[in-house]
Amino acid sequence: MSSNLDDGISFRSLDIDDFDKGYSECLQQLTEAKFSKSQFIERFNQIKKQSDTYFLIVAVDVKLNKIIGCGTLFVEKKFIRNCGTCGHIEDIVVNNNYRGKNLGLRIIEQLKCIGSQAGCYKLILDCSEANVKFYEKCKFEKKGVQMSLYLPTPKL
Numbered sequence: 001m002s003s004n005l006d007d008g009i010s011f012r013s014l015d016i017d018d019f020d021k022g023y024s025e026c027l028q029q030l031t032e033a034k035f036s037k038s039q040f041i042e043r044f045n046q047i048k049k050q051s052d053t054y055f056l057i058v059a060v061d062v063k064l065n066k067i068i069g070c071g072t073l074f075v076e077k078k079f080i081r082n083c084g085t086c087g088h089i090e091d092i093v094v095n096n097n098y099r100g101k102n103l104g105l106r107i108i109e110q111l112k113c114i115g116s117q118a119g120c121y122k123l124i125l126d127c128s129e130a131n132v133k134f135y136e137k138c139k140f141e142k143k144g145v146q147m148s149l150y151l152p153t154p155k156l
């Protein structure tokens, strides 16, 4: 998966070299996302083994060779809906300096396309009220209520 309109931004799958291109820094504009290079490589390799389940894409400023946006599609195989497949959109972020140029929209378009090819009957996501308008522009509609329960995580 790779696409490049003539604006110096390319879209492609996350690569093992992307730690050095600012993947963590990009994610830090969404939430806490500090991890070492070895943690990145370990997690990257775990994800890579499930290549029909995890689709992580990045937007790259080609001139700077720097990651300026990213997004994830997680594909869930279900029993309901005739053993249907549901896509979960996660961790969408565009670098501050590149917002408002339709990059977020283009990341979502890429994930929609991947979801469609993976046979998803729907794509769902959780977001804050502040991002509702953005996702409506991406043709999502408000449905249901988001609920969370944070669990104590074991120290590894």
Ligand SMILES: CC(=O)SCCNC(=O)CCNC(=O)[C@H](O)C(C)(C)COP(=O)(O)OP(=O)(O)OC[C@H]1O[C@@H](n2cnc3c(N)ncnc32)[C@H](O)[C@@H]1OP(=O)(O)O
Residues within 6 Å of the ligand: 029, 030, 089, 090, 091, 092, 093, 094, 095, 098, 099, 100, 101, 102, 103, 104, 105, 106, 125, 126, 127, 128, 130, 131, 133, 134, 137
């Ligand atoms: C499932 C999740 O991951 S939820 C978490 C979402 N990510 C974050 O909150 C991280 C911080 N925010 C960001 O990274 C960015 O602001 C994003 C990803 C939400 C949007 O990315 P951008 O590249 O700036 O959005 P983009 O330019 O593609 O906007 C598309 C349209 O939505 C509109 N839009 C974007 N954000 C907003 C907003 N917060 N409120 C209202 N409209 C918005 C734009 O004006 C544009 O409309 P237009 O086509 O009429 O001009």
